[in-house]
Amino acid sequence: MGWRVPCARKEKGSTGFGGFVSMRHAPTEASRALWNRRVEPLRLPVGAVCVFLATADFLLGQTILLASIELYHRAFGVRPPDIWDSICLSVTAGLLLVAFMTARGAYTVSGILDDHCRIKTLISGWLFVFFSILWLAFLTKTTSTFSRGSLTLAFAVGFPTLLPAHAVLARGLKRLLAAEKLVLRTVYLFYSGVPGKEQGIISKLRQQGIAVCGVSNIENDDGTIAARSVHAAAAAAQAAFRNGSYGAVYLFCSWDQRKLIDRILEEMSRLPLPIYLFADAYIDRILAGSPLHTGWQRAFEVQRIPLRPAERLLKRLFDIAVASLLLLFLCPLMALVACAIALENGRPVLFRQTRRGFGGKPFNIYKFRSMTVQENGTQIRQAQRNDARVTRLGRILRRSNIDELPQLFNVLRGEMSLVGPRPHAIAHDDTYSVIIASYAYRHHVKPGLTGWAQINGFRGETKELWRMEKRVEHDLWYIKSWSMLLDIKIIWKTALLVFSDRNVY
Structure with a gap:
């Protein structure tokens, strides 16, 4: 169990924020003197x-x-x-x-x-x-x-x-x-969980303008309800309300502790205050999905379709428009590169390799040939620094990303998008899908010429496993956070990185 909040530094004897006092840790005289010297935050509803x-x-x-x-x-x-x-x-x-x-x-x-x-x-x-x-x-x-x-x-x-x-x-x-200089509301906190983590919750609430005037730590280590602990916690909360009114009660505990929740609600029913039950990390992921109302019951979307139909249409129109313009302007450059490759290494000018696209469907990806080999089997070795297989012209093409330009035709054919997870060779897909559990989720959208992982430094050779894990993590974030503005941002940053990326060999 846990909540997505950073742990704050816990100072011994601190009274916390806005006169916060824990049931377990009474403030010392030294901490009171230190608190009194602090500037009181501005309180506004x-x-x-x-x-x-x-x-x-x-x-x-x-x-x-x-x-x-x-x-x-x-x-x-x-x-x-x-x-x-x-x-x-x-x-x-x-x-x-x-x-x-x-x-x-x-x-x-x-x-x-x-x-x-x-x-x-x-x-x-x-x-x-x-x-x-x-x-x-x-x-x-x-x-x-x-x-x-x-x-x-x-x-x-x-x-x-x-x-x-x-x-x-x-x-x-x-x-x-x-800076914790503004208080918008004051609340009382009930917490049942790992001792000490409530300080991280309090710190996060402070940064939202929520002052915690008191906290009750409920002992529930063995999974049973400590009736005396709940009663004492509720009594402390009621006393705090009488001495200085607060506006709500926040309850942080695992949702599987149903008896504990019911007991707290029963004890706190005497106060005319709203009580908010915060979702733990697992429940938070479920509630983040869109609700479905069937008339008799509600359900939450635990796996979201990557892009809605309207979003897919918008992304597709954007891909066609931008890819067409780029091909129009870059056609002379691409013709010149094709002639240079033919003169240096002969034919073929283009290199084709099978990759997996949307839904894992295979397709042939196009590149300008930059290596002496044309691997497309079950064993494919990634390009490394000073790789002897890369031609002299190929080093320039790979460094400047010009070798990727033929993939604009893949975009027009609908096999790829301008922005998305970079497609890997099928041999690499088969390897990493076994090692990394979430790897297959990359195929929930079309692969792209560039992506969120690439502009954040996870491009090129993935010699260490952690680099591929970070690449997958960035790809999944992109899929969940997609927007048209994000695509434009990634394209712009990719253009700025074309000649400065040192991770491509």
């Missing part, structure tokens, strides 16, 4: 932060609309609309933006700290605002009141204005939370 951010978005949305209308009409010397009409429009835009952002959870702590979610929500919110304004104008027959130019200007400058403002606010909030 979560609602105050939400209201502040929502107010900021409302004012920004208003200002963008009003300023765009004024600037456009002054620049072109056109008579602006009535000032009250402009104010009504700007207020409507601000309210629509705030309503959308609130509905999408943008003003929660997790929504603010998640950069990817914040950017996605801002884009969606600003699009929603303008589509709603156009629809309202159509319904009220007021489309002629405001010029299309002023609204287009407002739409164009809105997102570049909102994004930096949100980034500044998020960065400030992150710094305050990381």
Whole structure:
């Protein structure tokens, strides 16, 4: 059992955060004096932060609309609309933006700290605002009141204005939370598990603006419920509530300890507080999947389909468009390389080798020939530093990744993608699938010309097993975390690494 939190350094006698006192470890006089010298963190309710951010978005949305209308009409010397009409429009835009952002959870702590979610929500919110304004104008027959130019200007400058403002606010909030200078809520903690690990949980909660005012460690070493321990823990929690109110109770224990959970809920039923049961590492992986409602029961997706149909279509269209453009621009270079290979080593110019693709389906991968051998059997030796099999021209082609360019045809044929796990020779697949349990999951998406593992340094020869394990780990992270922006990021970083990667021989 365990929770995904880093273990904090445990200082003997420390009172912790926000007056935290453990049932097992009473604070010493020295620790009290040290705590008193610390600067008290700023305490704000979560609602105050939400209201502040929502107010900021409302004012920004208003200002963008009003300023765009004024600037456009002054620049072109056109008579602006009535000032009250402009104010009504700007207020409507601000309210629509705030309503959308609130509905999408943008003003929660997790929504603010998640950069990817914040950017996605801002884009969606600003699009929603303008589509709603156009629809309202159509319904009220007021489309002629405001010029299309002023609204287009407002739409164009809105997102570049909102994004930096949100980034500044998020960065400030992150710094305050990381420095433990901001408290958004106070809770009481029940913990049953490995002694000492509760300190890691407390440390993680601090960084989310959650102060732990007290903790009860429940002894449950032999798997049986210690009734006295639970009763004493609940009594301590009730006493802490009477002395200084907190807003919720957090319960950390393994979900298979059902009797313990029921006993804690029974003991704590006297307090009018919400009680949250946190998932351990195993349950957390299950709950991370999408829920399925069948009408009589709920299920959770324990293995996710790598890409939804719409995502596969988007990725495929992106592959076709980019691969076609690259082939168009690189065609002269590829023709020159083919002639150089033919002059140095004769034919064939291209090297074909069987690889496994999506779902383990075999296909022939194309490369410019860079070695004197054309291995494609059950025994394939990877290229090594100063490998005698690599030709003089081949060293240049492999170092600059030019030898991989024919794989753009594999992309157009649908056998590969621009980004994905790099395909290995079938002999290597057979070997590593036995040694590494999760190796086969790499075939859940199409293989790619480049991938997340490659831009993070796990490319080229895999002499040590740990290098292949890290490559597989990065590939699986990519499959679980796929997005169009991630593909673009990987392609960009690959372009920067073309001539600087030293792991290719």
